[in-house]
Amino acid sequence: MFGPEGPSLRELAVQALSSVERGYDLLAPKFDRTPFRTPDSVLESVAKALAPLGPFADGLDLCCGTGAGAQVLTGLCRHSVTGVDFSAGMLDVARHRVRPTGGPEVAWVRGDARALPLRAAFDLVVSFGAFGHFLPRELPGLFTEVHSVLRPGGRFAFPVLAPPRPTRTGYWMLLGFDTVMRVRNALWRPPFVMYYRAFRLGTVLDELERAGFGVGLHAxxxxxxxxxxxxxxxxxVARRTQPAAGNVNS
Structure with missing residues (x-):
């Protein structure tokens, strides 16, 4: 699973016993050489699907990590690309990894996705592989924050993979991972929130609509x-079509 340039077992153990923020600070230098990074095939497929929905002026990569999603946005946005993440270590890698080459301006912001330090200045928000770090009860607040930084008509887009069936090995691997994490968090502090099976598409679509989005699915x-x-x-692809619930001024 991990090549010789990836993190060692000891490094992974230290990360797993840290907070989410501290864990990713530690993992950041080797993150791109782990299976946790979103595969290029997914990034390229999403870019291809989003291109006809543009053009976009300003884009935001939510929970940007080392900047793979921000790199996708540089090919979709004409004016600016911003990456936001709460891990200083991941942002430091992203700054060195994604360098402007005559395209849109690129900026990096340290912040929590649940309380974004940004204004409504984006036409497109993307996110890749980050939702396992949010508990189901946090989704309404998360989606409201995304809604707040989008201009009217702006889009929030992210890929979802069909969950493996119980007859597949992958199903039991994910179940086992989530079980281990729940036991770890019951016995150890600070918690490390990362659950692969907690992000359920039906619930996600309902919460996006409640937050003021019109939602579409694209194969x-x-x-x-x-x-x-x-x-x-x-x-x-969730499009900002109306004010967020309870906020007539959005």
Whole structure:
């Protein structure tokens, strides 16, 4: 799973016993050489699906990590790209990894996605592989924050993969990982929130609509279909169509 340039077992253990923020600070220098980084195939597929929905002026990579999503945005946005993350270590890697080359301006902001230190200045917000760090009860607040930084008509887009079926090895691997994390968090502080099976598409779509989004699903054809004909991967595209619930001034 991890190559010789990736983190050692000891390094992973230290990360797992840290807070989420501290853990990613420690992992940042080797993060791109782990399976936790979003694969290029997913990034390229999302970029291809979003291109016809543009043009976009300003984009935000939410929970940007080492900047893979921000790199995608540099090919979709004409004016500016911003990456936001709460890990200083991940942002430091991103600054060196994503360098402007005559395209949009690129900026990096340290901040919590649940309380974004940004204004409504974006036409497109993307996020890759970060939602396992949010508990289900945090989704309403998270989506309200995203809504608040989008201009009217702006879009929030992220890929979702179809969950493996119980007959597949992947199902039991994810179940085992989540179980280990729950035991770890019951016995150790600070908690490390990372649950692969807590982000359920039906709940997510409902919460996006409550936050003031109109939601669409787009199949990502590069990943094919399951035996029942459903897509293996989809792109959720949520468009800001109305003020957030309870806020008539948004």
């Amino acid at each position: 990502l054809p590069e990943f094919g279909r399951r035996d029942d004909g459903s897509p293996r991967a989809r792109l959720v």
